[in-house]
Amino acid sequence: MEPAGIETMLQLLRIQRPEAILEVGTAIGYSALRMALALPETKIITLERDEERFNLAVDYIKRAGMQGRIIQISGDALELEEEAAGHGPFDTIFIDAAKGQYKRFFELYSRYLKPGGMIITDNILFRGLVYNQEADSRRLRSLVKKIDEFNRWLAANQEYDTVILPIGDGIAVSKKR
Numbered sequence: 001m002e003p004a005g006i007e008t009m010l011q012l013l014r015i016q017r018p019e020a021i022l023e024v025g026t027a028i029g030y031s032a033l034r035m036a037l038a039l040p041e042t043k044i045i046t047l048e049r050d051e052e053r054f055n056l057a058v059d060y061i062k063r064a065g066m067q068g069r070i071i072q073i074s075g076d077a078l079e080l081e082e083e084a085a086g087h088g089p090f091d092t093i094f095i096d097a098a099k100g101q102y103k104r105f106f107e108l109y110s111r112y113l114k115p116g117g118m119i120i121t122d123n124i125l126f127r128g129l130v131y132n133q134e135a136d137s138r139r140l141r142s143l144v145k146k147i148d149e150f151n152r153w154l155a156a157n158q159e160y161d162t163v164i165l166p167i168g169d170g171i172a173v174s175k176k177r
């Protein structure tokens with residue numbers, strides 16, 4: 001996450017004081033560690049499909065002594081529902097994985113969100129490309145289209161109040177009604 005994006009998210013989390021967060025997309029554990037350090041009472045369940053990144057995150061989380069509060073699950077988030085749900089329900093879900101799959105992650109895991117809970121989705125403006133539609137390759141244009149469709153779907157979703165913050169790479173903050 002970009003610095004302004006992560007600082008904004010951490011501040012929202014300090015206000016919300018979640019007991020349990022589900023993160024989709026650990027990478028090497030940076031945001032999981034930042035959340036764990038900012039929220040000393042919070043348990044974080046984090047999913048990562050890339051084995052090399054997963055193992056790096058294991059190492060960093062261990063070095064930080066946070067393995068008791070950050071539970072890492074290896075695999076494709078779209079196939080980890082049962083295992084992840086066993087650690088729920090969640091106060092917060094943080095979606096920061098494959099951008100073309102955001103709607104699927106949202107639909108899959110939002111059912112394990114507590115009433116009044118919050119879903120934070122990163123990269124929803126994707127380097128400004130979602131706004132100015134100037135992606136210069138077919139692959140990027142298709143990805144931008146998917147993110148745009150997700151944003152519109154999310155904004156129209158009556159189960160959530162959503163605000164899109166043009167901070168970092170664009171963050172959607174959705175609160176379950």
Ligand SMILES: C[S@@+](CC[C@H](N)C(=O)[O-])C[C@H]1O[C@@H](n2cnc3c(N)ncnc32)[C@H](O)[C@@H]1O
Nearest residue numbers: 001025027030031048049050076077096097098
């Ligand atoms: C932007 S990085 C996450 C960054 C991390 N949240 C942070 O801010 O430190 C996205 C990660 O999501 C992982 N990812 C993408 N699609 C995934 C999926 N379907 N299931 C699990 N992990 C996925 C990628 O391998 C990548 O490491």
